[in-house]
Amino acid sequence: MKTLLSTALKHIDGKLYILNQAHLPWQEEWIECHSPEQMADSISRLQVRGAPLIGISAALSLAKYVEQGANEKEIYRAAELLKSARPTAINLAYCIQKQIKAYEEQKDLQRIIKVAEDLFEEDQKLCKDIANHGFDLLESGDSVLTHCNTGGLVTTGIGTALGIIIHAHNHGKKLHVYVDETRPLLQGARLTTWELKKAGVPYTLICDNMAASLMRDKKIQKVIVGADRIAINGDFANKIGTYSVAVLAKHHNIPFYVAAPYTTVDPNCLQGSDIIIEQRNAEEVKGFVSDYQNLLWSCEDALVYNPAFDVTPKEFVTAFIIDKGILKPDDLRYQFL
Ligand code: MRU
Numbered sequence: 001m002k003t004l005l006s007t008a009l010k011h012i013d014g015k016l017y018i019l020n021q022a023h024l025p026w027q028e029e030w031i032e033c034h035s036p037e038q039m040a041d042s043i044s045r046l047q048v049r050g051a052p053l054i055g056i057s058a059a060l061s062l063a064k065y066v067e068q069g070a071n072e073k074e075i076y077r078a079a080e081l082l083k084s085a086r087p088t089a090i091n092l093a094y095c096i097q098k099q100i101k102a103y104e105e106q107k108d109l110q111r112i113i114k115v116a117e118d119l120f121e122e123d124q125k126l127c128k129d130i131a132n133h134g135f136d137l138l139e140s141g142d143s144v145l146t147h148c149n150t151g152g153l154v155t156t157g158i159g160t161a162l163g164i165i166i167h168a169h170n171h172g173k174k175l176h177v178y179v180d181e182t183r184p185l186l187q188g189a190r191l192t193t194w195e196l197k198k199a200g201v202p203y204t205l206i207c208d209n210m211a212a213s214l215m216r217d218k219k220i221q222k223v224i225v226g227a228d229r230i231a232i233n234g235d236f237a238n239k240i241g242t243y244s245v246a247v248l249a250k251h252h253n254i255p256f257y258v259a260a261p262y263t264t265v266d267p268n269c270l271q272g273s274d275i276i277i278e279q280r281n282a283e284e285v286k287g288f289v290s291d292y293q294n295l296l297w298s299c300e301d302a303l304v305y306n307p308a309f310d311v312t313p314k315e316f317v318t319a320f321i322i323d324k325g326i327l328k329p330d331d332l333r334y335q336f337l
Helices: 036-044 051-067 072-083 090-106 110-135 161-170 187-199 208-216 242-251 329-336
Strands: 009-012 015-019 030-032 143-146 176-180 203-206 222-225 229-231 236-239 256-260 287-289 294-296 309-312 319-322 325-327
Touching (some): 015 051, 036 051, 036 072, 051 090, 051 110, 072 090, 090 110, 110 161, 110 256, 143 208, 161 256, 203 208, 208 242, 222 242
Parallel strands (some): 143 222
Antiparallel strands (some): 009 015, 015 030, 236 309, 287 294, 319 325
């Protein structure tokens, strides 16, 4: 496999590495990924995360397995394992299925490697296209609210929602970003602030429950978020809390945009209620669990509800910013069916 370099995933000197996002922003630690089992574990533990990146990381891991001499039976088993690491983002299944289809067309395992390389490089271009389409939607002076983390850490390029903001900033637009901390795992507080700081974009971190009063006080002009799966009717799944932000934006008449590559649109998913929502460990809500410190702030036996994602109905979406262009929810079916 060729040399491939991005913010949080790289293949260099014949070795595959992920940036351990569970340790950010405290430590920038690259982990070598030796096997599909290890990659599946890293995906489910969110060491590597975000819809586009989990798909591409899984694809590179399957490609590496081919290089290590895996046979057809072993590849099929590894493909199933990787696909099942997380259920909500369609990108994971999309990437693995694309590799398996390419293999089956010519019964040539080398094609699994070529597809992985192509997926990695294509995502960089998709991010550029998304950023270019989104550019015109932002005006100098805008304050933009975003939720979760959608930059270079979750793609092989500049990012999706955050990519638009960083691209516009780099091209002279004066923007300010309000960053939802994004409970329970704090992707906003830990990762989006890390990315915005590196990019030199001014930002303010807020707790998730602060957006309403900022909107009422006219401090937010636009909302841009990412997506983990977009149904063909325009409903979409994204990090838990996105739906609340969408409801608030509609109430306050603030445009609500969803940025994603075409690989996040699932033409086989007719509506949001068909999307499987990942349920995660109770410990993530009862306290803070990390390799650095474990802090319990609730009663140990508290009952917990911890869905990783929620579904926002299409009525709340002003437009999707896809690599193919700006699409209204009802236009998705014409592009993708
Ligand atoms: O659980 P995570 O951290 O993988 O969730 C990530 C998100 O919800 C992102 O907003 C989404 O994947 C879009 S990333 C371009």
